[in-house]
Amino acid sequence: MASNGVSGLDMEKKSGGGGGVEDIYGEDSATEDQLVTPRTVSVASGYTLLRDPHHNKGLAFTEKERDAHYLRGLLPPAVLNQDLQEKRLMHNLRQYKVPLQRYMAMMDLQERNERLFYKLLIDNVEELLPVVYTPTVGEACQKYGSIFRRPQGLYISLKEKGKILEVLKNWPERSIQVIVVTDGERILGLGDLGCQGMGIPVGKLSLYTALGGLRPSACLPVTIDVGTNNEQLLKDEFYIGLKQRRATGQEYAELLHEFMCAVKQNYGERVLVQFEDFANHNAFELLAKYSKTHLVFNDDIQGTASVVLAGLIASLKLVGGSLAEHTFLFLGAGEAGTGIAELIALEISKQTKAPLEETRKKIWLVDSKGLIVHSRMESLQHFKKPWAHEHESIRALLDAVKSIKPTVLIGSSGVGKTFTKEVVEAMTSFNEKPLILALSNPTSQSECTAEEAYTWSKGRAIFASGSPFDPVEYNGKLFVPGQANNAYIFPGFGLGLIMSGAIRVHEDMLLAACEYTNQHI
Ligand SMILES: NC(=O)C1=CN([C@@H]2O[C@H](COP(=O)(O)OP(=O)(O)OC[C@H]3O[C@@H](n4cnc5c(N)ncnc54)[C@H](OP(=O)(O)O)[C@@H]3O)[C@@H](O)[C@H]2O)C=CC1
Numbered sequence: 001m002a003s004n005g006v007s008g009l010d011m012e013k014k015s016g017g018g019g020g021v022e023d024i025y026g027e028d029s030a031t032e033d034q035l036v037t038p039r040t041v042s043v044a045s046g047y048t049l050l051r052d053p054h055h056n057k058g059l060a061f062t063e064k065e066r067d068a069h070y071l072r073g074l075l076p077p078a079v080l081n082q083d084l085q086e087k088r089l090m091h092n093l094r095q096y097k098v099p100l101q102r103y104m105a106m107m108d109l110q111e112r113n114e115r116l117f118y119k120l121l122i123d124n125v126e127e128l129l130p131v132v133y134t135p136t137v138g139e140a141c142q143k144y145g146s147i148f149r150r151p152q153g154l155y156i157s158l159k160e161k162g163k164i165l166e167v168l169k170n171w172p173e174r175s176i177q178v179i180v181v182t183d184g185e186r187i188l189g190l191g192d193l194g195c196q197g198m199g200i201p202v203g204k205l206s207l208y209t210a211l212g213g214l215r216p217s218a219c220l221p222v223t224i225d226v227g228t229n230n231e232q233l234l235k236d237e238f239y240i241g242l243k244q245r246r247a248t249g250q251e252y253a254e255l256l257h258e259f260m261c262a263v264k265q266n267y268g269e270r271v272l273v274q275f276e277d278f279a280n281h282n283a284f285e286l287l288a289k290y291s292k293t294h295l296v297f298n299d300d301i302q303g304t305a306s307v308v309l310a311g312l313i314a315s316l317k318l319v320g321g322s323l324a325e326h327t328f329l330f331l332g333a334g335e336a337g338t339g340i341a342e343l344i345a346l347e348i349s350k351q352t353k354a355p356l357e358e359t360r361k362k363i364w365l366v367d368s369k370g371l372i373v374h375s376r377m378e379s380l381q382h383f384k385k386p387w388a389h390e391h392e393s394i395r396a397l398l399d400a401v402k403s404i405k406p407t408v409l410i411g412s413s414g415v416g417k418t419f420t421k422e423v424v425e426a427m428t429s430f431n432e433k434p435l436i437l438a439l440s441n442p443t444s445q446s447e448c449t450a451e452e453a454y455t456w457s458k459g460r461a462i463f464a465s466g467s468p469f470d471p472v473e474y475n476g477k478l479f480v481p482g483q484a485n486n487a488y489i490f491p492g493f494g495l496g497l498i499m500s501g502a503i504r505v506h507e508d509m510l511l512a513a514c515e516y517t518n519q520h521i
């Protein structure tokens with residue numbers, strides 16, 4: 001062990017099996033005029049150890065550890081084991097009335113004492129998920145500039161073009177297994193938050209550890225900064241990102257390509273890249289391109305599809321009928337909407353052996369211009385075209401509901417309060433148990449609240465939402481809403497990909513994940 005506060009080479013870690021010292025950084029082979037990377041593997045102790053979040057245990061350091069690690073005098077005398085530390089911190093967290101304060105307290109803990117952070121998250125997942133994840137992470141991203149203390153994750157901006165491999169090497173961990181990457185253009189339903197979107201990969205990866213069991217050091221949050229079109233941020237003197245409008249076209253594609261190549265070169269073929277909260281004009285293309293060469297999936301398109309399909313199959317026990325007997329209507333025809341629609345059609349096709357083109361016909365989508373119908377075909381983005389069925393034009397959701405008469409209504413537009421009383425009442429007028437999913441995040445963007453769904457349907461709706469709602473009492477009965485969020489699948493899905501040594505993601509894997517999740521709902 002190195003002496004107090006001094007970093008030294010950890011000879012044990014560097015020693016090869018034959019007793020020699022492995023030249024892990026190629027220093028022996030470097031010539032005089034080549035740059036030598038001055039990296040050492042250091043052992044923290046004393047004051048440095050208390051400031052190393054990976055190893056710090058705070059007051060939980062035992063008497064023996066305090067002696068061994070030069071901690072005497074640096075801590076107050078009391079020894080508080082982790083359980084007691086957890087009790088104290090949960091008590092403190094519950095004192096905060098403002099959710100953002102809880103978020104900041106959790107982030108501080110993550111930067112101070114990683115083990116305790118994960119213990120809290122794992123032991124209190126229901127209570128803390130809304131803090132480190134939706135809805136609070138949305139507010140944190142909106143205010144990221146002003147609550148920014150220490151950088152988290154890796155920022156790759158246009159300034160780093162041509163140097164991305166070097167930037168990856170600046171990250172202190174080598175054995176990365178999963179990367180969650182965003183370019184910040186569609187953060188939840190809050191729009192373009194540019195560089196401030198970093199809260200999303202950070203939050204998602206904390207769930208990879210808490211729910212999927214991956215080591216924190218194997219997880220790398222990345223934000224690609226190509227600018228922002230958010231005028232407010234561009235004018236904000238405290239904005240932490242590039243103050244320019246978003247790069248598009250070739251400039252954007254080249255930066256993303258350099259990133260994807262550097263990732264594979266640095267971490268190998270088995271590193272998982274999860275695309276998160278890209279705008280749909282890039283998301284589908286990136287997925288199509290890199291799913292051929294990398295282990296990638298898009299959480300908003302594929303993760304969401306898998307978890308929602310699992311929820312739908314599970315809810316058939318309550319509403320009856322097979323999947324093929326239901327009619328689906330979506331408000332929102334982007335990543336989440338068309339991703340879910342396609343997986344439902346695929347599953348029905350598998351179950352009934354009917355061609356995909358046929359099974360798509362009972363799935364309808366509404367976008368910002370109204371019902372997606374055949375007469376709009378020419379002007380539709382490619383991912384909407386499969387859903388352009390023969391029907392008269394309809395502009396308003398309520399009219400679409402009345403005309404299509406869906407058994408399942410799914411909100412994925414990112415626009416709050418769009419499932420109005422009239423919409424829910426219409427659903428209830430022709431369904432004994434209308435299935436209503438308000439998937440948009442965060443809570444402010446939810447298509448309706450749990451209370452509205454239960455009240456307006458007179459307690460008949462089967463309801464789930466993207467962000468959590470508390471149980472609702474209606475007519476003396478307690479209704480517990482479900483949560484339909486990709487967080488219920490991506491940590492397990494990613495873990496499965498990593499453990500199996502997969503190098504590509506296939507649709508069958510999504511269906512398998514969905515089947516497994518369904519069995520455990
Ligand atoms: N619960 C979960 O696990 C998940 C939830 N989501 C949530 O879903 C929402 C959408 O995400 P995503 O699909 O990626 O976003 P996209 O931007 O890809 O899609 C949004 C869609 O909504 C449509 N839309 C926008 N405004 C309206 C409106 N007023 N009326 C009707 N349609 C409208 C858009 O229409 P147009 O194409 O015409 O612009 C577009 O088709 C977000 O709030 C996100 O947080 C996303 C992923 C997972």
Ligand SMILES: CC(=O)C(=O)O
Binds near residue numbers: 134187277441487
């Ligand atoms: C949950 C999620 O991924 C989203 O709202 O974008």
Ligand SMILES: [Mg+2]
Binds near residue numbers: 188276277299
């Ligand atoms: Mg997302």
